[in-house]
Amino acid sequence: MARSAQHWEPPVEILSHFPAVSGNTVNGLGEDERRPPSPFFWHEASLQTHGQLQKYVLSRFYDQPGVADAYSRDTYPQVLKGLAKVVDGTPEVHAYEVANSTFHKIAAHN
Numbered sequence: 001m002a003r004s005a006q007h008w009e010p011p012v013e014i015l016s017h018f019p020a021v022s023g024n025t026v027n028g029l030g031e032d033e034r035r036p037p038s039p040f041f042w043h044e045a046s047l048q049t050h051g052q053l054q055k056y057v058l059s060r061f062y063d064q065p066g067v068a069d070a071y072s073r074d075t076y077p078q079v080l081k082g083l084a085k086v087v088d089g090t091p092e093v094h095a096y097e098v099a100n101s102t103f104h105k106i107a108a109h110n
Contacts, residue, residue, distance in 0.1 A: 017053040026050075046097075 027037040045051030
């Protein structure tokens with residue numbers, strides 16, 4: 001039995017966070033010369049075209065029940081293990097706006 005195609009439209013609340021330029025345009029769809037794609041979503045929000053959409057999506061994700069519990073149970077212990085060589089004791093968590101980071105390279109070099 002064939003399935004009928006259904007058209008899905010994102011809610012207006014989500015659409016309001018989309019920029020005027022599409023990801024296809026940012027990444028050069030239709031350009032003659034080949035080039036690497038440009039970051040447009042999972043990078044620092046203030047440095048890319050889809051930053052407001054990214055912030056909205058992340059805020060909706062982190063507001064879901066169980067996300068913090070899953071992070072504490074599954075991910076945070078692995079983070080601590082990776083930082084054990086460079087952090088003495090239990091790290092304190094502080095929230096900051098970061099423009100750029102090489103944090104992921106710290107454990108790799110020690």
